[in-house]
Amino acid sequence: MDTLKNLSCITLISVMVWGCSPQDQDEYRVEIAAYDYAFQVPKELPSGWITFILNNEQAHEIHELSFARLPKDITYKEYLDEYVGAWEVLLEEFQADEVERSGISKRVNELLPDWADGVEYVNARGMVSPGRSAEKTVYLEPGLYAVDCWVKTEDGIIHISNGMTRPLTITNESANSPEPSVENIITLKEHEIDINWNAETGFHSFAVLMEADSLGNPVHNNVHLIKTGESTDLNEVNTWMDWYKVGGLRAPAPADFLGGVSTYDAIPGESASYFSVEIDGPGEYAWIVQVPEGEQLWNTFNIP
Structure with a gap:
């Protein structure tokens, strides 16, 4: 179902929040506008499942939303x-x-x-190219968070350093929103992106599950949807997605990123991560997971 439809109660602050009436509230939605280099983020939100829409339509660089919960008694x-x-x-x-x-x-x-060690990264990445919007749904416990963009400028400066960071207090009040229920399931296996869905234009929502390695840890922690072109080199995209490379995550991106998710608290085979993307036209696309350089993990497909 297109979750952008049938929205009933709208409050306008620096973001837009949908779902004000408990009886008709299906999800708690917050739109965050991104600029080069700033976020419009509310000062506080209730705890629970919250769908964040990263609106990158006004920016000229690729951006992301990263949520880090700060240790108790540590200030922003x-x-x-x-x-x-x-x-x-x-x-x-x-x-x-x-x-x-x-x-x-x-x-x-x-x-x-x-x-x-007390900084808890709840969710990150989900990169969105200029002119696009994407969504991800995150469960946030009460506490003080930093909302950041760790992408780098062309000169190698973290966007945080240029002002793309905001504090966010998650209160004890509950958002009263349910965990998402979606039909499209992506299972990340060690050497495979397992997904069975109807690839077509439109709005699509996904739940991401991770398999475990021999130590019980998730085999991967990220997946992204990109639109490719004739000159797109997926090995180059994979290398670029590595933050620790000197040129890693530096603008401009080598592909058109539609959205995705990275998660650090997933329980393999149990907890899921959620995101939604808009596929707005025909073309060549790829699901891609950032893996060590020299390895490959992607699925390509075509939408006529």
């Missing part, structure tokens, strides 16, 4: 100064060849504050 300013600041130093050193890829973990552990 401390998060920016001490946590994001550590990653900024690391990125600068790495891009200057002062730190090798193999030394990233050691160096960042030296830079990060002692409370860094």
